[in-house]
Amino acid sequence: MDLTGAIWRKSTRSSGNQGDCVEVADNLPGVVAVRDSKDRHGPALTFTPASWASFVAHAKRH
Structure with a gap:
């Protein structure tokens, strides 16, 4: 995936x-x-916006 x-x-x-x-x-x-942030040229994980929103919502509750 191109993230440039x-x-x-x-x-x-x-x-x-x-x-x-x-x-x-x-x-x-x-x-x-x-x-x-320590490896800015390394790999990145990608998520759908809905999956990311679900993860963030869950993390805020815990």
């Missing part, structure tokens, strides 16, 4: 980890990409 147009962002809660966290790009149509 991805606009990556970190969580505002990541500041206590010296910036090491996951980054999310949700600006691409039909896909949400997630990568490790």
Whole structure:
């Protein structure tokens, strides 16, 4: 999958980890990409927007 147009962002809660966290790009149509901020040229996981929203909702509850 081509992610060259991805606009990556970190969580505002990541500041206590010296910036090491996951980054999310949700600006691409039909896909949400997630990568490790320490390995920006490494692999990225991709999810459908619905799957990502479900994951985030579940994580907020726990």
